[in-house]
Amino acid sequence: MLQDKLVRFLMGQKEWKRSGGKDHVIVAHHPNSLLDARNNLGSAILVLADFGRYPVELANVNKDIIAPYRHLVGTIPRAKSPSYNERPTLVYFQGAIYRKDGGAIRQELYYLLKDEKDVHFAFGSIGGNGINQASHGMSQSKFCLNIAGDTPSSNRLFDAIVSHCVPVIISDEIELPFEDVLDYSDFSIFVRASDAIKKGFLLNLLHSIKCEEWTKMWEILKDITHHFEYQYPSQPGDAVNMIWQDVAHKLSSVKSDLHRKNRYWRSQLLVKTD
Structure with missing residues (x-):
């Protein structure tokens, strides 16, 4: 009822x-936000976590803004970030393993990796001591897996970034925040799902990334972490500031289109009155 009232x-x-709502901005960040109203509000600029539960005609990268999830683990201070040799775990994942749809790959990877040396792949949740465990685990790991779940993205990617644990993104449909500014391949590893489930592929890839190459990505992670911090009041370059920059860019395009459409409104009005 509340959503219906909002639409009206x-x-x-x-x-x-x-x-027609094109110069409006609607924050619908959670994948289930405005579940009943979204079909009527799709002309607006939507601020979303991803497009996983939206049809392309309602939400797409040309019109809308992808914003990061708020990270759950604490940010590691730059000066205290463990280096390559101070991170004994090669690969880390802790989260829900049994997911539906695109997240079924988690189960396959679990059975591939659970008994491998220097790999932590276990079930976990944010309840109890889960966040503290994840914070410690990521800070002690060289690579952190970000695997598609019920939707293409999750807060796990941003937990990895603020832990300066090089993200390994296994999510073919993922859309990433601020990708017009950031080149994620500078500080992340992307692996197609079809390759990740090949026996030995993922570990061979990560073992091939030696200290020097990993350290370059680690240094960039420390430089870009502030882009994923939500702060009040916002600070230059933080997540809030970056989102508003995206809004300004999108609105500029919307206004340009609207102005073009308004070029002949006076002459059209005169024709109608004649």
């Missing part, structure tokens, strides 16, 4: 009618 209120406003 918005669509009744002259500001909405002026552009």
Whole structure:
């Protein structure tokens, strides 16, 4: 009922009618946000975590903004970030293992990796001491797996970033925040799902990345961590500031399109009155 009231209120406003909502910004970050209203509000710029539960005609990278999840683990201070040799675990993953749809790959990877040396792959949750365990585990690991779950992305990627644990992204449909500014391949490893489930492929790939190459990615992670911090008041370059920059960029394109469409409104009005 509340969502229905919201839709009727918005669509009744002259500001909405002026552009059909195209110059409005709606934060619908959680994948289930505005579940009933979203079909009516898709003309607006949506701030989303990913497009996993949206049809392409409703949400897409050309129109909308991908914003990071808020990380759950604490940010490691730059000066205290463990180096390559101070991280004894090669690969870390802790989270829900049995997922549906695109997340079924987690189960396959679990059976491939659970008994491998220097690999931590275990079930975990944010309950109890889960966040503290993940924070310690990521800070002691060279690589942290970000595997598709019920949706293409999760807060786990951003936990890895603030832990300066090189993310290994196994999620073919993922859309990433601020990718017009950041080249994730500078500080992350991308692996296709079809390759990741080949026996030996993932570990061979990660073992091939030696200290020097890993350290370059680690240094970049320390440089870009602030882009994923939500702060109030916002600071230059933090997540809030980066989102507003994206909004300004999207609105500029929207306004340009609207202005083009308005070029002949006076002459069209005259034709109608004649």
